Amino acid sequence: MVVESKKNIVLLSIKPKYAHAILAGGKTVEFRKIQFKREVSHVMIYSSSPEMKVVGYFEIDRVDVGRPMTAWKKYRLQGGISYQDYSNYYEGRDTAVAIAIKCVTVLSKPVTLNGLKRGLKAPQSFCYLDSLYLKKLMNWDGTVLGAG
Secondary structure, three states: OOOOOOOEEEEEEEOHHHHHHHHHOOOOEEEEOOOOOOOEEEEEEEEOOOOOEEEEEEEEEEEEEEOHHHHHHHHOOOOOOOHHHHHHHHOOOOOEEEEEEEEEEEEEEEEOHHHHOOOOOOOOOEEEEOHHHHHHHHOOOEEEEEEO
C-alpha cells in the first residue's frame, strides 16, 4: 500500500463496537454527518472511550454524499448499524456521508494518541494528520485484511 504524501490522512473517532466491526470486516461503510473538505486517502481508526487507542486504519474506496434515507437504502447491509441507531444519528439532518472501506489493517498492538504524536488529542469527530503518521502506523505490527 503506497501513501502519496499529497493525500490527506484523517484520524476518525469511532465508538468501539463500530471500530471493531470495521476491523472484523463486518462493517464496510462508515457513516458520518460531515463530509471531509479535503481529499482523503486513508483513515486511522481511533476507538473512543473506554478503549481510547488507534486500533487500525483503512484505505478509502469512495465517499458517497446524499440524503440519509438514500444512503440507508444503498448501504444498510454494509453499515453495521441498526435502522433505529442510524435514524437517531441522522435525526434532523439533510445530508449523510457514506465512506466505503477498501482495505483494512488491524494493529496487533493498538497505540495511544500520545504514542502516535506527542500531545495529540482525540477529535470530536475527525482531524487531518500528515501522512508521516500513517507511515508510522504502517511500520507498526499490523495485519492487512484485504479489500472490503
